[in-house]
Amino acid sequence: MQRIALTVEFDGYGFCGWQRQKNGPSIQEALETALAVIDSSPVACMAAGRTDAGVHGEAMLAHADVRRERYERSPMAYVHGVNQLLPEQIRVLGTRAVQADFHARFDCRERAYRYQIWNRRTAPAIERWRHWWMPRPLDIADMNKAAALLLGKHDFSSFRAAGCQAASAQRELRQLRVTQSACCVCIDVRADAFLYHMVRNLVGSLVRVGVGKWPVERIQGLLEARDRSQCAETAPAHGLYFTNAIYDVFESRQIISRGDA
Amino acid sequence: MQRIALTVEFDGYGFCGWQRQKNGPSIQEALETALAVIDSSPVACMAAGRTDAGVHGEAMLAHADVRRERYERSPMAYVHGVNQLLPEQIRVLGTRAVQADFHARFDCRERAYRYQIWNRRTAPAIERWRHWWMPRPLDIADMNKAAALLLGKHDFSSFRAAGCQAASAQRELRQLRVTQSACCVCIDVRADAFLYHMVRNLVGSLVRVGVGKWPVERIQGLLEARDRSQCAETAPAHGLYFTNAIYDVFESRQIISRGDA
Incomplete structure (x- = not known):
């Protein structure tokens, strides 16, 4: 596996916020669902912050562990693949490989x-x-x-x-x-x-x-x-x-x- | 009657353009409908330009002949009254009294x-x-x-x-x-x-x-x-x-x- 950092842009209108909730669609759920399709197995995401319902993200940072060979073949193709699976209100703007112990929330200064x-x-x-x-x-x-x-x-x-x-x-x-x-x-x-x-x-x-x-x-x-x-x-x-x-x-x-x- | 110039802001999404059409809602129709309610009689509007379906307006200019006494009592109250009757995608930003022969389209330089x-x-x-x-x-x-x-x-x-x-x-x-x-x-x-x-x-x-x-x-x-x-x-x-x-x-x-x- 490869841990990657993803910068995510989203229009918060209509979402219950970043974090997965029972009462409505979340950015986290949409992103994890798209990554799981690309990886053919469940993927968990953690973000730098939990935004409230309706709040927008211009450059939220999340980390996830993904299949190394699929990601490394072409990181940009990986991004495009994820974006094609996401609703139009959410886009991954870019990724970078990070160390296995990098944490989007705990390492954020x-x-x-x-x-x-x-x-x-x-x-x-x-x-x-x-x-x-x-x-x-x-x-x-x-x-x-x-x-x-x-x-x-x-x-x-x-x-x-x-x-x-x-x-x-x-x-x-x-x-x-x-x-x-x-x-x-x-x-x-x-x-x-x-x-x-x-x-x-x-x-x-x-x-x-x-x-x-x-x-x-x-x-x-x-x-x-x-x-x-x-x-x-x-x-x-x-x-x-x-x-x-x-x-x-x-x-x-x-x-x-x-x-x- | 008083001829007034109105500056109009609109989000063109979902509208068939400025001009009244049979095939969908227009900015002109919405504005004329709101002005007619305020004036209790039909009001016609002419604009500086006809925008296409989906095009936005930050400061479109239109002219209309309205009841002088209602407008002059408080131009700002008149604007607020019109805005309360308009859909949220359209707002009159301000008005000014103009001469009776002023024309939003023909006088535009x-x-x-x-x-x-x-x-x-x-x-x-x-x-x-x-x-x-x-x-x-x-x-x-x-x-x-x-x-x-x-x-x-x-x-x-x-x-x-x-x-x-x-x-x-x-x-x-x-x-x-x-x-x-x-x-x-x-x-x-x-x-x-x-x-x-x-x-x-x-x-x-x-x-x-x-x-x-x-x-x-x-x-x-x-x-x-x-x-x-x-x-x-x-x-x-x-x-x-x-x-x-x-x-x-x-x-x-x-x-x-x-x-x-």
Whole structure:
């Protein structure tokens, strides 16, 4: 067998999230089913992160053990074969061979997400499934001031969902930056790892600041309170994109096949 | 009555195009139906251009005569009222009062479109309805050389579809520019007006150059031939966006409500 890392792009609309569930189609199930057909035997996949229902993936990283001879004959043909078996909402962008003990989740040093907001008086007609619509004007400078208060190692209990199973709520937030281009407001966020609903709760709270409902300083108090009930509403899933998984020797964004191999 | 100009955004997927047709839902029909409900009487709309089935609009301009008192009470409330009656794929972004003889089509001095190509070995999972997928690498420099040969006033018979009803095939192409950002290739095009399928035929021919099937010079010969049968295949509709309609005193892109009025 050969362990491989796969970078996967997916439109999360209509899926119950990355992880296999009983209540609906998942990205993991679709990918494992396609790999099993190619390999003629069951294949298990592990990913860098579990995304919620409706969240999109631009470059999710998964690992799987596959038949070495089939993969090595032509990695690109292998990718094309898997893609032909996947629904059109999911595509493997590329693969690379990794060591037998590589683990997509445990070896991941940093995850990156982007949250997209459509900030305009009227709802988006074209981008309606790709952004959270926010009709009230956002103060980007204030949002960035609030974001700066959250950077670093903290207990993020105020931003974790009730169902979160992580043993510790301590995470290191390494980037939280708000930028605007025309009516699109993007929030880029990076951390060693994230708690359940943490990105969407961070976004919901920054938006409260952005629309002027909360003063910037309230974010400091919220962080220190370690109390989810003081947090803002969770931002909707369809504006969230998993954008990168960073490992010691590569990033998921880099595993995108460009050549003719 | 008050004649108003409306800037309209629409996702063309599932529509038979701008113009009212017997064979499917159109943007014009949806807009006229919504305006008629607000005005309690039939309303007719004319647009700057007729888009094909599946083509998107970022800022199409239409004009209509509406009841002055209802519109003037609050133009923004009028817009919100219309939007609540429209399907979610169509939104009026803003309006402005114009003179009674203003005409969205005949007064338009210039139209702009953008064509989006996803240039990557693997198909787009997230952007699959918004771009034409082109797996072979595109030579952007060659495409721009070919584009430069088409600028100016010419007879564009080679790029018009068989069903085109325009009396003359002469048009002035004022911009045709190819740019690349990551795997997204954009073709921006501006002209006084366009023939039927002209943008999609221009794109199809530039892509032939980009993948190396045609030498740059062939575009010159194609233009001079005035013969549609020598042209490349028509690029698919779902990569095309109507982006601007330019008039003497305003552009459709400028009529986007931002205030609270």
